[in-house]
Amino acid sequence: MPVSPFFGSVVVILLLFSPCSDFVFPNDKAFASCTDLPTLNSFLHWTHKPSSRTLEIAYRHTGITSPKWVAWGINPTSPRMVGTQAIVAYQKPDGTMTVYTSPVNGYRTQLQEGELSFPVSDLSASFSNDEIIVFATLEVPDNTFALNHVWQDGPMNGNSLGMHDLSGSHLQPMGTLNLTSEQALASHGRDSNTVLKISHGVLNTVSWGIMMPLGFMTARYLKAVGPSTDPLWFYLHIALQLPGYIIGMAGGATGLLLLLHKSSGIHQPCHMGIGILLFCLGLLQVSALIFRPAKDHKYRYIWNRFHHGIGYTVLLLGFANIWIGFSILKPAMGWVIAYGVIFGAIVLSSVVLEVWKKLTRDGKTDAAQEVTISVNEAGENTA
Known part of the structure; x- marks a missing residue:
């Protein structure tokens, strides 16, 4: 029955989706925690070692298709730009990294090079792959x-x-890194962009990528079994298509919210169209x-x-559109593999x-043709 694979698929997707934890670093680097930062297509991975008073970090900034500098830093006094002890990185025209x-x-500030207030x-x-990754080990105070x-x-x-720009998402990239609970919180509350992105991806994948195809398969292939499946195939077809479309509408609504949310950084005319x-x-x-004609109607x-x-x-x-969405949001590989399967x-x-x-169908057609031929031959012999 198609409903069981559907629920199994949803469970697989929800379990495997992870914005950052499945990322594989070069040279087998690994970090204890990570977070999908709410703005500027950024991720932070870190390992806090209280015994050695160090914080190992990897700051990832994706979607870099034109020359850009990126920066990440810690502000010892407050969550704002002034006072931040920053690490800056960019690629030179000759391809080398600074x-x-x-x-x-x-x-x-012109982001001039200088020493920070703590050792690095x-x-x-x-x-x-259009991504800058910055690695560093910072010394942090006890407690x-x-x-x-x-x-x-x-x-x-x-x-x-x-x-940098002075509007939209460029005015909001700041937050609190909670080393005790191993999570990062946006300075203005919960990471609403990340929630919207995950919801948009899950809802539309379930709708257009799972329920709609299963509804199509139910109508096309269960109906082919024969009259004994009528009207079962129709009810199953509707049971998948109608909820699938409603879920798709919810997915579209989350996409609209992302479009209206200035800090999301997502404006994709093709995907939206x-x-x-x-x-x-x-x-x-x-x-x-509502509008389908009766079976015996001349326009049916x-x-x-x-x-x-x-x-x-x-x-x-x-x-x-699902695969286009993957290329836009760049989810973790587990998400892509799950839906790929x-x-x-x-x-x-x-x-x-x-x-x-x-x-x-061909077998039935051939059998019908044989019956017709036999009848015709019998008629000729009788004549």
Whole structure:
């Protein structure tokens, strides 16, 4: 029954989704904790060692498609830019990386290199796959339970650092790093962007990537078994498609909230356009419950072709938009693998069932043709 695989798929997705913990660092580096920072496509990984009074960190800044500098730092006094003891990194035009420490003493800072108020060691940076990663080991005082941290990015003009934006998400990258509970909190409360991103991804993947395809498969292949499955196939088809569309509407609503949320940094016209088209086509599909003609109506054949055509379109666009969404949000590999397995199972099952359906239908057709030939031959012999 299709409902069981659906719930199993949801469980797999929710268990494997992790914004940062599945990231694999080069040279087998590992950290005890990590967090998906709420702005600027950033992540922080860290290991706090109270016995040695050290904090090992890796700051990741993704989505760098043009020359940028990135910075992360600790403010010993308050969660704000001025007073931050920062680590700055960028890639030079020749491809080499520059990383250094810079105390931020005022709003007009040029992020000049300088010593911080605490020792820093093992400083390095790398750039690959549109991502800068900064590594460092900081010395922290005894009995340190929480730290104010700030992160930022800005444009590069050759080898010179440009001013970062003064609006939207660039005014909010600050928070509190709780070393005791091993979690990071945004300075203005819960990380709402991360919650929206996860909700948007899960809801739309479940809707357009699982429930809609299963509803399609139920109608196409269970119906092919024969009259004995009528109207069971229809009820199962509706039981998957209608809730799937409602979940898709909820996923679309979270996408709209992300679009309206200035700090999300997500504005993808192609992804959004396909989503709107799916919403409209899906509405046409579920409206079939009300407007479909009777089986013996003269326009029923035309309506069937129209309904099936839209169904195929929704199926293909839904799959495409899910993978586009993965490329935008760049989730952890566990998330991608989980849905990849589900997607592969759906495709493989469809291929097998399509072959079975064709062979079954062809077998029935051949049998019908043999009966017709036998009847004709009998008639000729009688004549």
